[in-house]
Amino acid sequence: MRFIAGGLRDPSPWSIVNLMVQYSQQQVDLTFAALADPTRREILERLGRGTATITELAEPFGMSLTGMKKHVRILENVALITTEKSGRVRRCSLGPRDLTDIQRWIEGYQRMLDERLDRFGELLERTKGEKP
Amino acid sequence: MRFIAGGLRDPSPWSIVNLMVQYSQQQVDLTFAALADPTRREILERLGRGTATITELAEPFGMSLTGMKKHVRILENVALITTEKSGRVRRCSLGPRDLTDIQRWIEGYQRMLDERLDRFGELLERTKGEKP
Numbered sequence: 326m327r328f329i330a331g332g333l334r335d336p337s338p339w340s341i342v343n344l345m346v347q348y349s350q351q352q353v354d355l356t357f358a359a360l361a362d363p364t365r366r367e368i369l370e371r372l373g374r375g376t377a378t379i380t381e382l383a384e385p386f387g388m389s390l391t392g393m394k395k396h397v398r399i400l401e402n403v404a405l406i407t408t409e410k411s412g413r414v415r416r417c418s419l420g421p422r423d424l425t426d427i428q429r430w431i432e433g434y435q436r437m438l439d440e441r442l443d444r445f446g447e448l449l450e451r452t453k454g455e456k457p
Numbered sequence: 458m459r460f461i462a463g464g465l466r467d468p469s470p471w472s473i474v475n476l477m478v479q480y481s482q483q484q485v486d487l488t489f490a491a492l493a494d495p496t497r498r499e500i501l502e503r504l505g506r507g508t509a510t511i512t513e514l515a516e517p518f519g520m521s522l523t524g525m526k527k528h529v530r531i532l533e534n535v536a537l538i539t540t541e542k543s544g545r546v547r548r549c550s551l552g553p554r555d556l557t558d559i560q561r562w563i564e565g566y567q568r569m570l571d572e573r574l575d576r577f578g579e580l581l582e583r584t585k586g587e588k589p
Contacts, residue, residue, distance in 0.1 A: 345551040352494050356555050363482055366562070406496035423570050424563050430498070431560050437505040 349426065355414060356403045356427055358418050365390070369419065376418040480482065488535045488559055496520070499530050501551065504538060508550040 368382055386392055390424035397417060400406045404422035406414050491497055491570055515525035529549060532538045536554035540547050 350495055354495060357489050357493035361486050361493060363486060365468060369566060370569075373566075419573070424566055427561050428567060430554065431556050431563060434501060434505075434556055435560060437502075438551065441505060441551070447553075 341434060353430065356405070356424070358403055359399050359403050359405065360427075362396070362399075365400055368417075369405060370395060370399060372417060372419045376416050379415050382417065414421065465588065470496070483536060485558055485562065488537070491531050491535050491537065492527070492559075498530060500549075501537060504549060504551045508548050511547050514560055515585065520567060 364386060367386075371377060371382065371385075379390055379393050379397060382397070385391055386393070397406065397408060397415075401408055403422075404420075406417050406419055407421065408417045418434075473532075488513075496518060499518075503514065504507060510527050511522055511529060514529070515522055518525070529538065529540060533540055536552075538549050538551055540549045542548075544563065548553075
């Protein structure tokens with residue numbers, strides 16, 4: 326992570342931790358934004374079945390190469406896909422990153438909602454038991 | 458879902474299904490976009506601990522009421538939060554919607570990545586067994 330070393334004015338362990346937290350929070354923001362488009366979600370699903378060139382990705386969407394390149398760049402920026410150029414052809418594949426961080430946040434949120442419902446249920450039970 | 462009935466020119470079961478798929482896809486897009494902001498994710502976490510007014514939500518962020526209202530509206534549009542006005546005070550709470558649809562898409566994606574890794578592993582094993 327070269328940008329951390331470059332941006333580091335106070336090289337204490339805490340400032341490194343803070344920069345890393347900031348970096349990962351920004352990654353989460355950008356990943357949610359990258360997934361907020363149905364074309365980009367379909368690109369990921371398509372690449373799950375094997376690598377593809379920009380042309381092969383654009384074709385089923387009836388999309389221009391310029392349009393598809395924009396989507397690919399957004400996914401590449403959050404490391405959800407990797408591209409490799411060989412001659413005039415750019416081939417796309419999944420990775421190196423997966424969605425573990427996003428999955429963790431959502432699971433935490435859903436768990437919190439469940440616990441809230443449980444507490445609400447317990448409260449109802451207790452209220453029922455009380456004399457009017 | 459009033460907009461479905463209003464937008465329906467061909468009232469066959471398939472056009473209803475198509476409109477519902479479109480509606481739910483758009484909901485997924487808007488939900489990912491709503492979650493792409495750290496303030497909005499923190500608002501959801503805060504409301505998990507109990508309801509809050511716009512003023513109570515704005516305060517810890519040092520944010521203007523107008524700024525907070527914008528975030529609240531975006532979360533309200535995807536039904537992740539509900540607001541209720543009583544007098545001059547608007548109180549926010551979680552729901553009625555949760556993140557089950559988003560969670561399902563992400564779990565499907567992660568599962569696909571795992572299966573891909575498994576297939577790659579099997580291929581490596583088979584290649585190792587072959588005579589040079």
